[in-house]
Amino acid sequence: MTSEDRSALLAALAWQVDLGADETIADAPIDRFASAALPPRPGDARAPATAPRARPAATGAPADARPAPQPATEPPASAEIAARATTLTDLADAMRGWEGSELRKGARNLVFSDGIPGARIMVIGEAPGAEEDRTGKPFVGRAGQLLDRMLAAIGLSRTADDPATAVYITNILPWRPPGNRTPSEIEARAFLPFVERHIALAAPDVILSLGNTPTKALLATGTGIKRMRGTWTEHTASGLPLLPSFHPAYLLRQPADKALAWQDLLALKAHLEGRPQ
Numbered sequence: 001m002t003s004e005d006r007s008a009l010l011a012a013l014a015w016q017v018d019l020g021a022d023e024t025i026a027d028a029p030i031d032r033f034a035s036a037a038l039p040p041r042p043g044d045a046r047a048p049a050t051a052p053r054a055r056p057a058a059t060g061a062p063a064d065a066r067p068a069p070q071p072a073t074e075p076p077a078s079a080e081i082a083a084r085a086t087t088l089t090d091l092a093d094a095m096r097g098w099e100g101s102e103l104r105k106g107a108r109n110l111v112f113s114d115g116i117p118g119a120r121i122m123v124i125g126e127a128p129g130a131e132e133d134r135t136g137k138p139f140v141g142r143a144g145q146l147l148d149r150m151l152a153a154i155g156l157s158r159t160a161d162d163p164a165t166a167v168y169i170t171n172i173l174p175w176r177p178p179g180n181r182t183p184s185e186i187e188a189r190a191f192l193p194f195v196e197r198h199i200a201l202a203a204p205d206v207i208l209s210l211g212n213t214p215t216k217a218l219l220a221t222g223t224g225i226k227r228m229r230g231t232w233t234e235h236t237a238s239g240l241p242l243l244p245s246f247h248p249a250y251l252l253r254q255p256a257d258k259a260l261a262w263q264d265l266l267a268l269k270a271h272l273e274g275r276p277q
């Protein structure tokens, strides 16, 4: 292979990764346009594929003999579905079945939550990454391991049985965005009713919001995390105290800001111990 061939192949690969095709899921490529008879993937509620519609022949038939146009069937809005959930299990099932987002088609697993429902603290992150998509659990990759260490430093853990030291963890998006890209505002807004319902059902005392995506969505603000972090505020929908802080993935890239994150953790601990700062 010449060096030009190699460069062209690497450029084609980089292009695919940019498009979000960054994981091998089968030994050989599948041409989904050619394979109309493929069975749906698990969890894929799409209607069975049908043969392409034939173009109507130009018969000269009068216009009123043509079939009436069918109204497009839109998936119900997330708010409508979320409002019907009366338990966390209901909510997870409803989210798994909701067809209102394309993200669902590119993800392997719904990433709903981890930790103890009923914990005093609900941690809300951005969206699952590759590891979370594979396991169906939030914050299990490198950023998640840092989050666990940060929480442990103030005596909290997602595996604790005692609600006083336990945490409950979720994300704004339950499906992994392709290529781990940042969720768009439209995506965050689409899933927000599920998150609001999730907060109502998990009933924490306080919310720890990690990074720009959850902070902007939960507070309906355009202000970035650098200005918002460390200041207690009120979650718009529930009125619960909410503390914005840096996302652990950001802290992995900017370790110098761990000192600020540590101040936020101490503020969280003080709040939980009834000595607000």
Ligand code: URA
Pocket (backbone or CB within 6 Å): 125, 126, 127, 128, 129, 132, 137, 138, 139, 140, 141, 143, 144, 171, 249
């Ligand atoms: N980043 C997030 O925001 N959430 C996860 O679950 C993992 C990484």
